[in-house]
Amino acid sequence: MQARENIRNIAIIAHVDHGKTTLVDKLLQQSGTFRDHEVVHERAMDSNDLERERGITILAKNTAINYKNYLINIVDTPGHADFGGEVERIMKMVDGVLLVVDAFEGCMPQTKFVLRKALEHNLTPIVVLNKIDRPNANPEAVVDEVLDLFIELGANDHQLEFPVVYASALMGTSSRNVEKQDDNMEALYETVVEHIPHPTENVEEPLQFLVTLLDYNEYMGRIAIGRVNRGVIRQGQPVAVMTREGAIKQARIEKLFGFQGLKRIEVEEAAAGDIVAIAGIKDINIGETIADPSKPEALPVLEIDEPTLQMT
Numbered sequence: 001m002q003a004r005e006n007i008r009n010i011a012i013i014a015h016v017d018h019g020k021t022t023l024v025d026k027l028l029q030q031s032g033t034f035r036d037h038e039v040v041h042e043r044a045m046d047s048n049d050l051e052r053e054r055g056i057t058i059l060a061k062n063t064a065i066n067y068k069n070y071l072i073n074i075v076d077t078p079g080h081a082d083f084g085g086e087v088e089r090i091m092k093m094v095d096g097v098l099l100v101v102d103a104f105e106g107c108m109p110q111t112k113f114v115l116r117k118a119l120e121h122n123l124t125p126i127v128v129l130n131k132i133d134r135p136n137a138n139p140e141a142v143v144d145e146v147l148d149l150f151i152e153l154g155a156n157d158h159q160l161e162f163p164v165v166y167a168s169a170l171m172g173t174s175s176r177n178v179e180k181q182d183d184n185m186e187a188l189y190e191t192v193v194e195h196i197p198h199p200t201e202n203v204e205e206p207l208q209f210l211v212t213l214l215d216y217n218e219y220m221g222r223i224a225i226g227r228v229n230r231g232v233i234r235q236g237q238p239v240a241v242m243t244r245e246g247a248i249k250q251a252r253i254e255k256l257f258g259f260q261g262l263k264r265i266e267v268e269e270a271a272a273g274d275i276v277a278i279a280g281i282k283d284i285n286i287g288e289t290i291a292d293p294s295k296p297e298a299l300p301v302l303e304i305d306e307p308t309l310q311m312t
C-alpha cells in the first residue's frame, strides 16, 4: 500500500478550452505512467463521444500519475455550469486544485464558478497559467486578475499564497519563472508534491466511504467512485450500504480498483485517503455511504443538482 505521505489528491478546474485536457495528457505522457507501447489517445480525457460532439467535458474522469515515489490522483471536473453538483462533490474528494487559466484570455465565468467552490471547500490551490506560448499571452496581467478574483471570492490567507506555474500544455513545458520555460512538466509535478497536503484521515477506524461519482460498465454494472474517508477497504469484504433515505442494506465488495494512468487496476485493498472504484454493489447510488457493518455511520448527504445519468 502506498504511504499516505506520498499521495496527492487533486482536481483540475478551468473554464472550457483553457487547456485541462491537453495538460492532463502531457502530465500522463511525461510521467512515464504509460508503458512504452501504450499510446495516449489524441485527447485522453475527452473519450466520450457526446463530449466530443459538444466539445466540452461533461463526465468526470479519474486519472492517476506516478511521479517519483508519489501517486497523484487527478479528478477532472465538468467544464459546464449545468454540472455544478458534480463539481461540488468532486471538491470533497480532493485536498487541492489546479486552477488552469489561459494566459491570454484570463479569468472567465467558469473560472470564477469553479474557483469559488474550491475555496469554499478550503482546498489548497495551485494556479497554472497555461498557453504561455501564445504570442499575445499576458501572464503578469492575468496573475493580477487571478489574485483579484481570489480576494473577491474571500480566499483565506493560506489560499492567497497560491503558487503560480507558467505552462504550455501544448508544448509540454512549465516553469515557476515567467521569463523562461523548462522543457518539461517537472515544475508542475514538483509544485503539486510540495504544496498540496497529503491525506490525513484515520486508517485505523472502521471503514467509511462516500459514493461520490458513478460509472457503468456492462460487465460489472454500476461502479461507485469515491475517496475512502476512514479505515481500510478490501476485496470480498462484507459492508453495510446506507441509502439516502436512511435504510441499511448488506452488500459485498466484489471488486476494488485503483487508478493508473487512464486505467483502473484491480487492487486487493485500499485505505483512508485513497480514491478507488468499487464494483459489485447493485443499485448503488451517489450520496450513499459504504461502511463497516459493525459501525454503519452515514456521511453527510450530498447535494445533487444535475440531471441524473441514465443507468441501464
Ligand code: GDP
Pocket (backbone or CB within 6 Å): 014, 015, 016, 017, 018, 019, 020, 021, 022, 023, 056, 057, 079, 130, 131, 132, 133, 134, 167, 168, 169, 170, 171
Ligand atoms: P479544455 O476544454 O480545458 O479541456 O481544453 P483543451 O485541452 O481541449 O484545449 C482547448 C484548445 O486549446 C485546444 O485547441 C488545444 O490545442 C489548445 N491548447 C491547450 N493548451 C495550449 C497551450 O499551452 N498553448 C496553446 N497555444 N494552445 C493550447
